[in-house]
Amino acid sequence: MEDRKLTVRAVERALDILMCFTKATDLGLTEISSQIGLHKSTVHRLMATLEEKGFVIRDAATEKYRLGLRIWELSAHLSHSDDPAVLLLPQMEQLRDRLGETVSLYLLDGMERLRIQAVQSKQAIRRVAPVGARLPLYVGASSKVLVAFADPGILQAVLSSPDWPASVDKEDYVRQMEEIRSKGYATSYEEREPGAAAVSAPIFNHAGQAAAALSVSGPVSRLSPQTLIEFGPILVQAAREMGMMMN
Template sequence: MALKTLDNALEILRYFTYEHPAWGVRELAKELNISHSIIYRVLATFEDHGFLVQNEDTKKYELGIKFWEYGLIVRSKLRISDMIYPTMEKLANETGESVFLTWLDELEGICVDIAESSQRVKFAVSIGSRTPLYAGASNKIIMAYVPEKDQLAIIEKGLQEFAGYTIVDPQKLLKNLEEIRLQGWCYSLGEYSDAVVGVALPLFTRKRKITGSITVAGPEYRFPESKVREVLTILEIRTSEIQAYLDTIL
C-alpha cells in the first residue's frame, strides 16, 4: 500500500470516536469529501482484517475487536489496573471526588481510566472519550507543557465554547497556559462542563516530556475554592507515586 493511501486510510479511522462510533459509507464520504467508492474500499479492507465490522441492521461500520485487543496490550504495558488505578482509588476515597487519568494522544486528551467518587452526585466522563486540550483542568495542564507550536496549532483549529467559562480568546488562553506551567498545576471551573471544578497535575516521561495528567473533579457546590488547597496537597502526594512508577516504564 502506498504511503499516501495508508495515510488516507488511517485518517478515515480517526473519525470513529466515542461521540461518533458508527459511520455509513456515503455519510463518511460526505464528511471527508472523498468518493464513496474509495471510502467503501477502505472500510471493506479494514473489515477484512477485523478492524471494522458492519452492523447488519444499520449497514454502518463500527470499530472491530482488533482495537479492543490492542487497547488491552497498551493497558497491560502501562499496568493501569494493578499499578495506577489503586492509587487513583485511594485519591478518590481521600478527596471524596472522582479521579481521572487523561493521556495525551496527538493534540487531544483521551480519558484512559476513572476512579469514581462514592458520592451520589458525581462528575461523569466516559473512558475512551476524547476532549480538546484547551478546556478543563485535565486537558489544560497537558496543553501547558506541549511545545508552543502545538499550542498554536490547537488554537488555529478554532476554540469552541463548551461551557460558560471556556476560554475562547487565543491570547487569554496562552496567558493562562503560561500561568499554569509556572505554578505546575491547574484549577478550572465550568470550562468543559458547567459548575464542575477540576484540579490537575501533569504526568511526564523520564525525559520530562508531557504524557498525561491526573485530575480530581466534582460539582462546584461540593468542591468550593476554599477546598482546592487541601485537595491539591493530597493530589500531589498520589501523583508523585504514579509519576515514580511511570519513570520506570516510559
C-alpha cells in the same frame, strides 16, 4: 513509486476511518464519509477491507459499523510498563475512592489534550469522562497543567492559534501559567463546561518531563473553589507517586 504513494494514502484513509470511532460507537457510511471527506464508494471499499480483517463489524439490520474484536486483541497486547493508561489505573481507582470524584488521565497530543484513561465516580450525580475525548488546550485544569509544564514553545503555539477564543484573555492565561508552575497544580471552575469543576497536577517521568496530567473532576455542587484548593496538594502527591512508577 506511484504505487507506494497510493498504498500509503489508503492506509491513512483506513486509519482516519478507525479514528471516527473515538467519537461514536456505531456509524453508517454517510456519517463516516462526511467526517473524513471521502466519497461513500471509497469509504465502502475501505470498510469492506477493514471488515474482512476483523477491525470493524457491520450490523446487517442497521447497516452501521462498530469496532471489531481485532481492535481489542491489539489493545490486550499493550505493554503494561509502557502504557500509563494501564500502569496507573489501580492508583487512579484508589484516588477516586479517596476523593469520591471522577479521575482522568490526559496526554498532550499536538494542540489538544487526549483523555487516555478515566475512573468514573460512584456517586449518583457525577462527571462522566469518556476515554478518547480530545479537548482544547486554552481552557480546563488539565489543559493548563499540560501547557504550563511543557516546552515554552507549546505555550506560544497555543497563544498564537487561530482557534483561540476571544472570550479568554491571553494576558490572564499567561499569568495563570506562572501561578500553576508555582503551586504545582491547576483548577478550573465552569471554564469549559457549565456545572463542572476540576483540579489537575502534572505527572513527571524519570527524565523530569511532564508526561501526563492527572485530573479530578465533578459537579460544582460538590467541588467548590475551596474544595479544589484542598484537593490540590492531594493530587500533587498522587501524581508524584505515579511519576515514580513510569519509565
